[in-house]
Amino acid sequence: MLASSPSSSSALSVAALLISCRSLRSLEQIHARIIRKGLEQHPVLATRFLSFCAAFSAPAYASSAFDRLSAPNLIVWNALLTAHARHSPLPTTVAVFNLLRRRSPVPPDAFTFPSLLSSCSHSVALLLGFSVHATILRCGLEADVFVRTALIDFYGKCRELGAARKLFDSMRHRNEVSWTAMIVGYLSSGDLASARSLFDEMPKRNVVTWNAMIDGYVKSGDLVSARQFFDKMPERNAVSYTSLIDGYAKAGDLASARVLFEQLPERDVFSWSAMISGYAQNGQPGAALKIFLEMYNQNIKPDEFVVVGLMSACSQLGSLTLAKWVDLYVTRSSIDLSKAHVLAALIDMNSKCGNMERAASLFESMPNKDLISYCSLMQGYSLHGAGDKAVGLFRQMLEEGLMPDSITFTVVLAACSRAGLVEEGRQYFDLMTNEHLIVPSPDHYACMVDLLGRAGRLTEAYELIRSMPVEPHAGAWGALLGACRLHGDISLGETIARKLFEIEPTNAGNYVLLSNIYAVADRWADVSELRTMMRGKGIRKVPGCTWI
């Protein structure tokens, strides 16, 4: 009897340990201590332990600890369900809920449903949510504020605004959370006006409400209103800053994002990742890397979003040395490499930086290879002189039954061009338009122009550019000018160059190309005339770009 009723003071000391726990590893140590001290069956301690598993995103560990309990009560069951609802796929969560229904000593209560419903709304699982709602009615829990709010949130996120509003209007006691759930519902279906009028109508708002409005405006692209809300709110937290930083970053206004980031008193991992991926997505990989290093030096643990941003920056920089360091860093971190987007970014980085062996072996390790990873690998091969391998991968992809999209075709056409596979490229262009009904973009045309031009079929390339239903961009003309230089076609080169001087008058590369065409033909007078013209327009030669 004495052995099975351990002193409450040791339970208390373990509970105190839990509060200071900072990693999954120390959580495991605490679990070992709980078992050693014979406190395993302590229901309060078990509940707290499970909620810490949830905090460390370890639902499987929560389950394994839970499975050792001989007679879990409903509260412990609820804690387990919450751990899964936040971190497991919906089917797993539903399985836990079904077990709970069968095995819990008492029927589900008002604490059971909010987490289950939030899992449903996260997956926009409308039908499942309906049946959960039916269960709630059977249990007589629809009037509970938490349950009702979770229902409003669920219907709102599933864009069933009518159902959500009915539940909202018939509520006896609403709190800020219920109002916010309704507002978020309107926001997620893009009804900013209704959201705004509810916001104005509600008696008391909290930080979450303000943040929801900011996020809604950011997502709808109205950064001015988002900023007004941000400036007006009585108190801000990291989320308020990060939503707006993210908005500025996605709109390409890194300067404004940076100012807010510098003002943010307590940066969390979200704000760091907003800046890092913001810079990476706007073609400023150097700046992304600098922010990452700042974060790294502050010993902040990166999450998957940070490393995806970092790897994307590294891909753009193309440095093999850096890629090797980042690869090692990411592999050694606790980040789950099997997550699709992490793996895709890792493959892409190695591929773009020329570590094809590593890229290929990562690719081979994927159980379900997706379009994006195929594209990454194809681009790597294409970039590093193995266009034929890239095209081979594309064939393999088709055989696997994957449906290539617009970007895939851009990649494969570029690969064909590099490998000199003119006929195959043409076939793929036809396949794209005739079978996949993809309307060719300026990029696709630019690839085709490059393909034909490199093969010396300049007239055909020129005809293609002129027959384009969309406006060709500088890339297409540039490819053709490059081809003219390659094949020494002066007269076409002059025509194209004149066109390019109009479209991008300050790009020195175009002047250099034309000058090279003249030089090869010994037309030095034209070369010097061109230089004078450049000087007259104040155009500077880009360093590292040769004249001849």
Add this chain to the structure above:
DNA sequence: ATAGGGTTAG
């Protein structure tokens, strides 16, 4: 002792 908000790749 348990319950509501944020980002990700070619």
